[in-house]
Amino acid sequence: MDAEQLRENAHKMVDFIADYYKSIENFPVLSQVQPGYLHNLIPDSAPHHPESLQNILDDIQEKILPGVTHWQSPNYFAYYPSNSSVAGFLGEMLSAGLNIVGFSWITSPAATELEMIVLDWLAKLLKLPEDFLSTGQGGGVIQGTASEAVLVVLLAARDKALKRVGKNSLEKLVVYASDQTHSALQKACQIGGIHPQNFRVLKTDSSTNYSLSPDSLAEAISRDLTIGLIPFFLCATVGTTSSTAVDPLLALGNIAKSNGMWFHVDAAYAGSACICPEYRQYIDGVEEADSFNMNAHKWFLTNFDCSALWVKDRNTLIQSLSTNPEFLKNKASQANMVVDYKDWQIPLGRRFRSLKLWMVLRLYGLENLQGYIRNHIQLAKHFEGLVAQDLRFEVVTPRIFSLVCFRLLPPHNDEDHGNKLNHKLLDDINSTGKIFISHTVLSGKYILRFAVGAPLTEWRHVNAAWEVMQDKASALLARLSIE
Amino acid sequence: MDAEQLRENAHKMVDFIADYYKSIENFPVLSQVQPGYLHNLIPDSAPHHPESLQNILDDIQEKILPGVTHWQSPNYFAYYPSNSSVAGFLGEMLSAGLNIVGFSWITSPAATELEMIVLDWLAKLLKLPEDFLSTGQGGGVIQGTASEAVLVVLLAARDKALKRVGKNSLEKLVVYASDQTHSALQKACQIGGIHPQNFRVLKTDSSTNYSLSPDSLAEAISRDLTIGLIPFFLCATVGTTSSTAVDPLLALGNIAKSNGMWFHVDAAYAGSACICPEYRQYIDGVEEADSFNMNAHKWFLTNFDCSALWVKDRNTLIQSLSTNPEFLKNKASQANMVVDYKDWQIPLGRRFRSLKLWMVLRLYGLENLQGYIRNHIQLAKHFEGLVAQDLRFEVVTPRIFSLVCFRLLPPHNDEDHGNKLNHKLLDDINSTGKIFISHTVLSGKYILRFAVGAPLTEWRHVNAAWEVMQDKASALLARLSIE
Structure with a gap:
């Protein structure tokens, strides 16, 4: 641990991470790799001699990032958010x-x-x-x-x-x-x-x-x-x-x-x-x-x-x-x-x-933090409105905070089919890599969850996410009507 | 979370941390503050409006660092080490x-x-x-x-x-x-x-x-x-x-x-x-x-x-x-x-x-890591030798790795007095702020522990540490002989 080595290398890492955030929308939100993908990309044992930081950064770019699910992407709407911020990062x-x-x-x-x-x-x-x-x-x-x-x-x-x-x-x-x-x-x-x-x-x-x-x-x-x-x-x-x-x-x-x-x-x-x-x-x-x-x-x-x-x-x-x-x-x-x-x-x-x-708390202050929360809740409310306008879907539980629980209604009220349908829709949506949402089951019904809360998410991301879902739903329903 | 804000502020934080490592020997190793010291230095509640990063960095320098026990100091020999390194830091x-x-x-x-x-x-x-x-x-x-x-x-x-x-x-x-x-x-x-x-x-x-x-x-x-x-x-x-x-x-x-x-x-x-x-x-x-x-x-x-x-x-x-x-x-x-x-x-x-x-593992490689461990063990062996040469002290258990267990021998073989003596010596040593060591009890005897393992520790730090201990022992024994 030498202070000047730390300074030099940590500045490089700052730029690597800042660049990651600049390009974060280019990655599939949900990693699309297959189980075991990394095994063949990494040697079997630790090196005897030191390697350069540049080598490692290259590996992170080429081998690690494809296996990352990007919780900080503005198109991340799964589970609940895991916020990163400038202040939080500096504290870390x-x-x-x-x-x-x-x-x-x-x-x-x-x-x-x-x-x-x-x-x-x-x-x-x-x-x-x-x-x-x-x-x-x-x-x-x-x-x-x-x-x-x-x-x-x-x-x-x-x-x-x-x-x-x-x-x-x-x-x-x-x-x-x-x-x-x-x-x-x-x-x-x-x-x-x-x-x-x-x-x-x-x-x-x-x-x-x-x-x-x-x-x-x-x-x-x-x-x-x-x-x-x-x-x-x-x-x-x-x-x-x-x-x-x-x-x-x-x-x-x-x-x-x-x-x-x-x-x-x-x-x-x-x-x-x-x-x-x-x-x-x-x-x-x-x-x-x-x-x-x-x-x-x-x-x-x-x-x-x-x-x-x-x-x-x-x-x-x-x-x-x-x-x-x-x-x-x-x-x-x-x-x-x-x-x-x-x-x-x-x-x-x-x-x-x-x-x-x-x-x-200090870099943002209470007022900005309140604004931050309110903005996400507004975005979720907006999304809820979009879902409500599309009669092929239903909002399943009243939205309270920034999560919307919804699902594609099964054609002909065939509830048995509804769960498979929504499961399939979830897979189709997440396979695009464009957005990532998750699911739950309520009273036996398979439900899609749209959780707003990533710091980078803006109105345009919510609108684009809804388009992806509508497109995938249309394609899925079209396939079903042919089958 | 804006990529350019992150870049700008994180570069500042890198310099703050690198400067900390450059000046780390200037701080008392064991924090010398009194319980409750921070309460009067920090407001009672979170701010409504944002504060600047510079304000916060100033507070860290003036209010937080005095309350830090510097585990990364080369003069830290307490408990067991908690290693920081350039590679480890970059990974974090x-x-x-x-x-x-x-x-x-x-x-x-x-x-x-x-x-x-x-x-x-x-x-x-x-x-x-x-x-x-x-x-x-x-x-x-x-x-x-x-x-x-x-x-x-x-x-x-x-x-x-x-x-x-x-x-x-x-x-x-x-x-x-x-x-x-x-x-x-x-x-x-x-x-x-x-x-x-x-x-x-x-x-x-x-x-x-x-x-x-x-x-x-x-x-x-x-x-x-x-x-x-x-x-x-x-x-x-x-x-x-x-x-x-x-x-x-x-x-x-x-x-x-x-x-x-x-x-x-x-x-x-x-x-x-x-x-x-x-x-x-x-x-x-x-x-x-x-x-x-x-x-x-x-x-x-x-x-x-x-x-x-x-x-x-x-x-x-x-x-x-x-x-x-x-x-x-x-x-x-x-x-x-x-x-x-x-x-x-x-x-x-x-x-x-x-x-x-x-x-x-990659930035250092096995050989350097082995060298790192061996160096610390050599330093501990050296310290063990120093203790053995001073007949006022004894090495209590055979040294195996990088920890030396030792104590000041009680004058006149008065074992009852030995524990108080070493406890007092520990306090006197740690109060200097020059080094930090800790203690244990083995078979009823109060023992001092000198654990080498901080990445920045060199021969000169071990030698200087031993001088502090000898000086404090001399002063303590002199006081006792007067009393």
Whole structure:
């Protein structure tokens, strides 16, 4: 590591990356390579002698980029977005440059303290209850992903419950969520040893727009109590992965609270929208939550990974996740004067991720961030309008944020055929490489998802995307009518 | 995200980071700030309007850097190193630039395939058994940290065992390791619901140089079997955190195997040295292991985080960690034609981390990497010699790799006083800001740790560090003799 070598080579890399962004629309959005494509393009073993950076950059251009699915393309509308921005990128650079490992306060006080401050900033933008601020018993922490966020709070809740009901009652603990909840919760249950038969996946349907009905939760809890089980964890979602359904936090939270359960709110995607006053209503009731999560790396211009988790009682996390080996002991930690984030997360080591979130908030400012969110929602609304005008299609669930769930209507109302048709349409659209969208299934129906949220997406990209879809639909329907 | 804005600002950031490396020796290595120092330096809330990059860079210089503990300083000798390099940094930049989320093959085939190939490269450099290569039933995967590596294999082993002995036998499962094993294993047990009383921490002492004795393992297993418990997991370490002790893999592995247990080898730190033929012997017996872990982000020039984990049977990981929600289904995954790394790890999302490891291996080449390791070991040997020449000190355990464990001998053989003395010496040394070292406790003795491994460290830094220690020892002993 020589400073001047770093300077020279990193300037080259900056230009490589800037050029990539300039030409990003030239690549197929969804990589069109076949499984195993790279095996024959790369040697079998590492080189003995050094190679030049230029060689490597050439390989990246010729061998790696064809195998990349371009999440930053303006024509990327799949899953949910993974935002990159100038500010987020600069923060990543700086974090990689300092390359500290901030497990304890002492290993870089600034890393811990900036994270506490910046998560307080974000909590205030979201108007989270004061209990979530670091100034009290709670606080925020950056996790890698929403999966890790739900896992750590599930573990905290598990251990808190076991303390109350006895260590040998693990098999009686019950978790509740809707069938629209992210699969990360199921995985967290597997990891934490929750019995699979004690994971209640409560059914939703179009009557509640796929949100969890408080009645069905209350009934399930009451059934479980009757047979001697112990309800201990509820996960609600604001902006589900399939269709951005919004669970009614206040009613659900009241039920959880009256049963002494931990109440976690997963707003991984939609949380970002709640910095706008007009969308803040969707997390009304968050006051009842024990923990709240949103992914700044999805739709908040902060490069992956940066998942913000807040808890009201940080001691529950610490009691579940702390270890205190001799080699990490130090005055500040022993005196309980500081936060050691190692005890709030699964891994020991952690990167200086608050830098990028801090830079996003400062380089853009609240007003621009609100404008950014509103623009995407406007684009999605526009797309929804386009779909509604084409009678061959239907919008399946009411659009709330920047996701539109829609499908091609099966000719002659032949529902059996509808799923195959839309599956085929999805493949045809994505095979063009012009745009990338994804799918889900709601009430047995195969649905296409159009998620606006890439930073580069403009009106023209949405219009062009719709043209691709219409063209592919026309071709598909024409083929069908011939067959 | 505008390509030209990115270019302009990222060039500025490159210069900022290169200048940081040029001036890195001017900072106190261990940050000297007090808890809470940042609170008064930063506003209470995020700005409404954008701020300039220059403002932010000024704040980083004035407010953040004083709170950074400089892991990249040539005078950093604490814990274990966290290497940054030009190649590693460039890889981080590119990964942040592409900003893909590679949970499934389809979300960027290159991310999955390059990771498989590069971990095969590294496995070959380490001469790992072929079973660990991706060409068979095994394969490598990049985890964030060694903590996550040991957690995922513990979970795989747990679920494999429960499949055999019945789901309700969790409370009978027993884990074995030495008292020198990293605390990450204890944490993994807590997370996975292993009963705390079933975590066997086997005592080590100086007679085996703090390595785990196969006899003590065999005895513990036999005792547990007698009372109906189920031994299922053994973690051995090559290069323990306290003193780089090396557990005898072959003998331990045989015992594990004959008892049907999972055998994990944690070589997080020392694994890097095993690319040199003369150090490869320390992982002899890895043939018996079910999983093997080394941290490329410690001593292998790959910026944090990059922890390489290999398993012989990838299906055990997948069976424990996979979920298959509708919204992630795709042709390649459904046809079982590809690896989906989401099923090998805790989180769903994952960064394109193989880029940096690939760039390290190519920009430096095997010979330079071997030279890099050997140089650090030479430096540590040199330091060991310096300590041995000063009769006020003792080297506590034989040096094997690049860590020297030593202490100031208590005057008049007053052992009770020895711990306080060395604790005080540590504080005095680190308070200078000139160097940063850390400590451990072995057989009740407080020990100082001098870990060589920062990329910028040269002979002169080691010599100067020893002078600081001698000066501080002299001053401390003089004060004591006056008191």
